[in-house]
Amino acid sequence: MSRAGSLRGYVLVRIALMIPMVWVLLTVVFLMMRVAPGSPVSATLGGKLPPAEIAEREAALGFDRPLIVQYFDYLWDAVRFQFGTTVTDGQTIGSLIVENGGATLTLTVAALVVALVFGLPLGLIAGRYRETIPDAFIRVFAILGYAAPPFFVGLLAQLLFAKNLDWLPASKMASPITQATAEVHTHILLIDLAIDGNWDGVWDVIQHLILPATTLGLLVMGVFIRLVRVNVGQALGGDYVEAARARGVSERRVVSRHAFRNALVPVVTVMGLQAALLLGGAVLTEQTFSWPGLGTRLLQYLNSRDYIGVQGLITFFALIVVFISLIIDIVNALIDPRVRY
Known part of the structure; x- marks a missing residue:
């Protein structure tokens, strides 16, 4: 065939x-x-x-x-x-998905990006330096990130970064003036503002997005860290890696070109399995940060x-x-x- x-x-x-x-x-x-x-x-x-x-x-x-x-x-x-x-409220589910789905999509995609950007390098470091102090710290961080409830992490993040340090907004998707002046093109606020060239509004949305996306991303980041760590460790013990070292290939290139690339194959599979975890975590994260997505509406209908x-x-x-x-x-x-x- x-x-x-x-x-x-x-x-x-x-x-x-x-x-x-x-x-x-x-x-x-x-x-x-x-x-x-x-x-x-x-x-x-x-x-x-x-x-x-x-x-x-x-x-x-x-x-x-x-x-x-x-x-x-x-x-x-x-x-x-x-x-x-x-x-x-007599609203069709289809119109509800169109109006609020963009907010949930923005949050879940941003959370996945956070999980990949930080989870893959940390998993690579932990796999490269197995059974060392950095590996131990990264493994504990991965376990805590996966086990901690999103609403609890969100509340701590709001208390520290929004209230005490006053670095980031505590809730909502954007400031009231940004939401009031945005033209609806795609029902995805970030894209709508970019289409209009409102870059101050884009930055405003990104600031509001950092805390909830990081909170939700921690839930998946731990899975990526552990998965990459295990696969990098197995790849570094493979015969083809020993052969590459025998040919004089540098250790940095062995890790990046051989071990890490092979470790990414199962990550692609797991990314699909984490979709349900992200959607489930989005319900609690949206409620914690008053994010106007489908998770918030779902809890409203449940109540x-x-x-x-x-x-x-x-x-x-x-x-x-x-x-x-x-x-x-x-x-x-x-x-x-x-x-x-």
Whole structure:
């Protein structure tokens, strides 16, 4: 089989396997939202509206139908990327994703960049100088970063860098004047300001982004540090590294060109697996820093018992994680041909 043919077959198999995975995820989300007694409308608006109006809203949303009919309607809507309309504010999940998804995307991408920029070099240093004092400090830092709850780290960061030192803003995505003067082009504030040439506004957003992105990035940074450390250590003990040293290749080049490059292959795979961790951490981080993303809206709907909003956002998060996993599998197959067989 040709190289292109094997890659095409691998991609088709991964897509075929993704279908039952998505179906199971959608089914679990649907059943979890139906465990609570009563309909989502009565759970959200019960006691606030008369029973007749609640019954009218339930009929309009289809909650008076049999459960199996609701299930198939839910699956059909999910196939068409229609995740319903919230009960509390009557907003479609699609418009909610468009308006608030940019903030969550900005935070998660910035957190991933922070994790890569600091995690990869620290993992390389720890792998190069295994069982030394720098290695011990880096390993402790990685464990603490992974184990510490994001909301706790966020509160400490706000206390130190925002309140005591007054270096960075404590919350929000930007100052009120920046948000008021920004023109909406992409619903991603940082890009919208750059399109308008408002570089003062761009710097304002970056300042507001540093603390929440670093807080969320610490959650993933520990994984990257430990992964690179282990793989660099294994690579440095390989025969091809000993052969390179025997040829007179400098130790710096052996580490950077041989050990480190081979250690990056599993990092690509793990990056996809960390998407769910980043999205889960974003919920707590956004709440801590009053970041106007999907995580903040999800907690608002949870507090108001708006199960339609919760169901729609969780479904969207699940589909995003599955899609990212598919992309990472394809990229991994391009980097390492052995994965295809």
